[in-house]
Amino acid sequence: MFIEPSIGKTPQREKKGHIEVICGSMFSGKTEELIRRLNRALIARQKVEIFKPAIDRRYHDKDVVSHNENAIRSTPVQFADDIMLLAGNCDVVGIDEVQFFDPQIVSVASQLAQSGKRVILAGLDMDFEGRPFEPMPQLMAIAEYVTKVHAICMKCGDLASFSYRLSPAKEKVMLGEKETYEARCRKCFYEGLR
Ligand SMILES: Nc1ncnc2c1ncn2[C@@H]1O[C@H](COP(=O)(O)OP(=O)(O)O)[C@@H](O)[C@H]1O
Numbered sequence: 001m002f003i004e005p006s007i008g009k010t011p012q013r014e015k016k017g018h019i020e021v022i023c024g025s026m027f028s029g030k031t032e033e034l035i036r037r038l039n040r041a042l043i044a045r046q047k048v049e050i051f052k053p054a055i056d057r058r059y060h061d062k063d064v065v066s067h068n069e070n071a072i073r074s075t076p077v078q079f080a081d082d083i084m085l086l087a088g089n090c091d092v093v094g095i096d097e098v099q100f101f102d103p104q105i106v107s108v109a110s111q112l113a114q115s116g117k118r119v120i121l122a123g124l125d126m127d128f129e130g131r132p133f134e135p136m137p138q139l140m141a142i143a144e145y146v147t148k149v150h151a152i153c154m155k156c157g158d159l160a161s162f163s164y165r166l167s168p169a170k171e172k173v174m175l176g177e178k179e180t181y182e183a184r185c186r187k188c189f190y191e192g193l194r
């Protein structure tokens with residue numbers, strides 16, 4: 001389990017920002033882990049701001065919601081730069097579904113961390129074809145901490161790191177849940193693609 005390098009109040013002059021990335025396939029617990037970290041920051045009386053891309057309205061317009069219905073209030077934003085305007089003087093910035101943001105998110109995450117904030121990003125590291133999902137690789141490269149979580153393969157019960165699309169659609173961005181995607185291990189994922 002991820003243990004925070006530090007949490008709670010630090011005098012401004014000692015404040016050192018950093019970036020944490022939580023990545024993995026669909027159903028791997030990325031959102032749950034993001035909510036867990038943000039709730040602990042709230043318990044430590046940190047000022048927390050949470051964002052998600054406006055495109056993701058699967059469960060709720062505003063909340064970030066996990067597949068098992070854990071939820072935390074968030075602000076939906078259209079562009080990565082909007083986060084710079086809205087993050088204000090908070091201590092911790094959480095962002096879910098970060099794979100859906102424009103490339104500017106890399107610079108935004110970096111600027112927020114440089115200004116002393118703890119930045120926690122959760123997103124899919126691979127798309128439905130098993131290819132790296134930009135801008136996640138870049139965010140993982142500049143992050144101080146990267147946590148990869150795993151789902152359970154719906155075919156064989158092994159650990160899963162791939163998101164298998166059950167429909168023939170080929171567009172990269174296609175919102176969906178259990179009816180459209182399932183978590184699979186490498187073997188079952190590539191058997192399905194054949
Ligand atoms: N194949 C699966 N493997 C693991 N958890 C699953 C699976 N299918 C559904 N779940 C549920 O999804 C929850 C994780 O949801 P969530 O945090 O929203 O994942 P993610 O954000 O990575 O898609 C698990 O706690 C579990 O209840």
Ligand SMILES: Cc1cn([C@H]2C[C@H](O)[C@@H](COP(=O)(O)O)O2)c(=O)[nH]c1=O
Nearest residue numbers: 025026027127128163172173174175176
């Ligand atoms: C693999 C893949 C997924 N998506 C979509 C499907 C879901 O709406 C989200 C991922 O949500 P989760 O919280 O990680 O379960 O992304 C997509 O648009 N394209 C893909 O290749």
Ligand SMILES: [Zn+2]
Nearest residue numbers: 153156185188
């Ligand atoms: Zn499998």
